[in-house]
Amino acid sequence: MRRSNWKTKIVVIVAFILSVIAGIAAAMFTPDVWKGLVGFGTFAVVLLVLVFILVKVLRIGRN
Numbered sequence: 001m002r003r004s005n006w007k008t009k010i011v012v013i014v015a016f017i018l019s020v021i022a023g024i025a026a027a028m029f030t031p032d033v034w035k036g037l038v039g040f041g042t043f044a045v046v047l048l049v050l051v052f053i054l055v056k057v058l059r060i061g062r063n
Contacts, residue, residue, distance in 0.1 A: 011060050015050035022046045 020043060027039030054060050 007060055008055065011054045012051060015047055015054065018050060019043045019047035 023039040023043030023046070026042040027035045030038045
């Protein structure tokens with residue numbers, strides 16, 4: 001029987017939601033020309049950092 005690693009899925013969903021919020025907040029405070037780049041860049045960086053910290057450093061979702 002295959003084990004379900006539900007903690008990792010929850011971590012990724014939470015990190016995704018937090019990174020979307022951070023991207024929107026960053027885009028709100030930038031000039032009109034840079035909104036898309038800053039919003040997407042913040043989203044990507046925050047998502048990668050959160051997933052790395054939660055999964056690799058804190059070992060959430062591992063045995």
